[in-house]
Amino acid sequence: MSNERSARGGIDAVSAAVLAMSRHREVRDVLQTIVTSARELVGAKYAALGVPDDRGGFAQFVVDGVSDEQWKRIGPLPRQHGILAAMLHDAAPQRLHDVRTDPRFEGWPSAHPELADFLGVPIVDGDEVLGALFLANEECCDPHQGSAFTDDDEALLRTLAAHAAIALTNARLYERSRELTIAGERARIAHELHDAVSQKLFSLRLTAQAAATLVDRDPQRAKGELKEVARLAAEAADELRAVVVELRPAALEEDGLVAALRTHVQVLDRAHAARVAFTARSVRALPSAQEEALLRVAQEALHNALRHAHAGTVDVLLEGRGRGAVLRVRDDGRGFEPTAVRRAGRHLGLVSMRDRAAGAGGRLTVDSAPGKGTVIEMEVPGG
Ligand SMILES: Nc1ncnc2c1ncn2[C@@H]1O[C@H](COP(=O)(O)OP(=O)(O)OP(=O)(O)O)[C@@H](O)[C@H]1O
Numbered sequence: 001m002s003n004e005r006s007a008r009g010g011i012d013a014v015s016a017a018v019l020a021m022s023r024h025r026e027v028r029d030v031l032q033t034i035v036t037s038a039r040e041l042v043g044a045k046y047a048a049l050g051v052p053d054d055r056g057g058f059a060q061f062v063v064d065g066v067s068d069e070q071w072k073r074i075g076p077l078p079r080q081h082g083i084l085a086a087m088l089h090d091a092a093p094q095r096l097h098d099v100r101t102d103p104r105f106e107g108w109p110s111a112h113p114e115l116a117d118f119l120g121v122p123i124v125d126g127d128e129v130l131g132a133l134f135l136a137n138e139e140c141c142d143p144h145q146g147s148a149f150t151d152d153d154e155a156l157l158r159t160l161a162a163h164a165a166i167a168l169t170n171a172r173l174y175e176r177s178r179e180l181t182i183a184g185e186r187a188r189i190a191h192e193l194h195d196a197v198s199q200k201l202f203s204l205r206l207t208a209q210a211a212a213t214l215v216d217r218d219p220q221r222a223k224g225e226l227k228e229v230a231r232l233a234a235e236a237a238d239e240l241r242a243v244v245v246e247l248r249p250a251a252l253e254e255d256g257l258v259a260a261l262r263t264h265v266q267v268l269d270r271a272h273a274a275r276v277a278f279t280a281r282s283v284r285a286l287p288s289a290q291e292e293a294l295l296r297v298a299q300e301a302l303h304n305a306l307r308h309a310h311a312g313t314v315d316v317l318l319e320g321r322g323r324g325a326v327l328r329v330r331d332d333g334r335g336f337e338p339t340a341v342r343r344a345g346r347h348l349g350l351v352s353m354r355d356r357a358a359g360a361g362g363r364l365t366v367d368s369a370p371g372k373g374t375v376i377e378m379e380v381p382g383g
């Protein structure tokens with residue numbers, strides 16, 4: 001920087017750069033703003049910022065002062081070598097009269113701009129080197145006259161680098177939290193699809209099989225089963241739509257929890273060999289998230305009982321308790337070892353039931369043992 005620039009000017013320039021950095025939330029944009037600000041701040045012709053990876057290269061490398069054209073011609077990203085490596089490893093600034101005469105200089109690709117005077121400052125957060133800023137060829141000066149970068153330039157750049165560390169860390173946290181949100185959303189959709197849609201399709205498959213075996217023998221009943229197939233398919237389509245637009249299950253919206261459960265149980269009773277029965281006792285209205293969780297858990301517990309247990313009877317009870325309610329799904333089937341299943345870890349049903357119970361502020365217990373049948377109980381606190 002030219003000496004006549006006042007300290008005040010320097011502070012203004014750094015402050016403008018910091019504001020510009022904080023306006024961006026994507027890591028890539030933050031990096032680009034840092035590098036452009038750095039170049040303008042000290043009046044260099046070229047600037048670059050490298051974020052190292054742990055394999056001796058750079059995860060990101062952004063430049064300023066080089067045209068896209070020229071950047072392409074330069075070829076692949078540099079490795080961490082020579083002066084770049086020294087800065088990353090020692091986390092110390094480097095100010096050189098002529099980078100080409102430094103013993104650590106190892107050359108550059110033919111299309112690389114000719115750099116002479118050089119100022120490099122690491123961007124550090126605690127012990128971690130997040131990246132390094134490199135500036136070259138002070139614009140105001142004759143490159144043949146030695147290093148043009150001054151103590152002031154270095155001080156300004158150190159200040160910028162300290163802010164850059166914060167901006168970069170924030171941008172990374174932001175991206176990470178967005179990734180987590182997306183992952184959470186994916187898990188939610190997977191659970192919804194599993195609980196709502198795959199069960200309907202399972203019942204649909206059974207009903208279609210029943211229709212196929214009846215079609216010659218008893219066309220009239222086959223017709224009835226086919227009507228059921230059409231109805232289940234329509235319900236599956238509704239559920240799918242509800243998952244996609246995050247609606248409450250249609251049945252709950254229209255009829256409330258008790259009626260929705262009763263209908264669901266009746267459908268299963270008709271579609272499966274086991275006897276499936278429903279009892280409701282003094283249930284009050286519950287917050288909608290709790291109703292939804294109860295319905296989904298009941299659906300999965302029923303589905304498991306019908307698919308895995310080979311039960312003769314499945315009983316569903318919904319009963320008011322305090323301000324809340326308890327759901328119990330009991331089958332007299334073959335039972336299983338809950339801890340062994342949890343260890344095997346590849347099933348979504350039990351995991352999803354637990355998640356839903358916890359998500360609604362309730363709790364879930366699975367009581368089962370081989371040869372003993374299964375009781376799934378879920379309690380929610382009410383409003
Ligand atoms: N009521 C039950 N009676 C007997 N075994 C059961 C019962 N419920 C669950 N299981 C056993 O526990 C396992 C895990 O159940 P879970 O619902 O988590 O997964 P899944 O039903 O196999 O697959 P999905 O992910 O489609 O639900 C089942 O595979 C089954 O072996």
Ligand SMILES: [Mg+2]
Pocket residue numbers: 300303304348349350
């Ligand atoms: Mg299951």
